Amino acid sequence: MSRIGDRVDKPLKAPPPYAIRSVDNALRIATMLQLEGPLTVSEVAQRLGVANSTAHRLLAMLVYRDFAVRDADRAYRVGPVLELAAHSQSAAARLRAAALPHLQRLVELLGESANLTVRTGDTVRFIASAESRQALRVGSREGMVFPAHRTTAGLLLLAELPPDQLETLYAAERYDQYPDDRPDLDALRTELARVRRNGFVVNQGRSERGVVAIGVPVHAPDGEVVAGLSVSMPGARYEKERLPALVATLRTVADGLERDLTR
DSSP, X not given: OOOTTOOOOOOOOOOOTTOOHHHHHHHHHHHHHHHHOOBOHHHHHHHHTOOHHHHHHHHXXXXXXXXXXXXXXXXXXXXXXXXXXXXXXXXXXXXXXXXHHHHHHHHHHHSSEEEEEEEETTEEXXXXXXXXXXXXXXXXXXXXXXXXXXXHHHHHHHTTSOHHHHHHHTOGGGGSSOGGGSOOHHHHHHHHHHHHHHXXXXXXXXSSTTEEEEEEEEEOTTSOEEEEEEEEEEGGGOOGXXXXXXXXXXXXXXXXXXXXXXX
């Protein structure tokens, strides 16, 4: 390892022999957004030395893969993937490491796949998963991003927001390019009030057809809800009569994870 002031004689980093220009430009854009903040299409094009149309196509792909998002003012900023990466050495990484043994325990107790999910803006990301060992099972969702209002953990985390923050998060102007993606706020408020009363969420096919998920919140030592802990199963295996037992088991495991987070 070299330190400032050390003299290290080594060649400068050389590009790979078969460099792919479009990939290189996309990675450069992602770095610029993460280090410099929001940029417009023309600013990106100027920095890369490419046409505006080329910059627009690259940004559209980054948006599609959740590395960037487009704001109402048509500037682009880091998306949920990079926002999570920015904190990956702090809260997210520690949370994932603490959660993995508890997810495995859930699989052993319930025989179903288990997940831990965090929210970034109006999306959620699965940061840890443990798969059921049954032949028919819900596969790992680790790394996947979904709209928050359509997921078990997303509803748990949105339920913690003050009314003004929820309004801002789902303001109509943020969805001017994709109006169909904006949830009905009145219906969402009603649902979130029910989540707060119950303290858990049952998601039957809302995120994925044929999948039922049940989740409970995970609290940080200061009491803030930082994640959702859930189990997912094929709908054919879900029995409503088991719901109280499923929720009780989830809460017991969540309590254990919360204790670990205080250490």
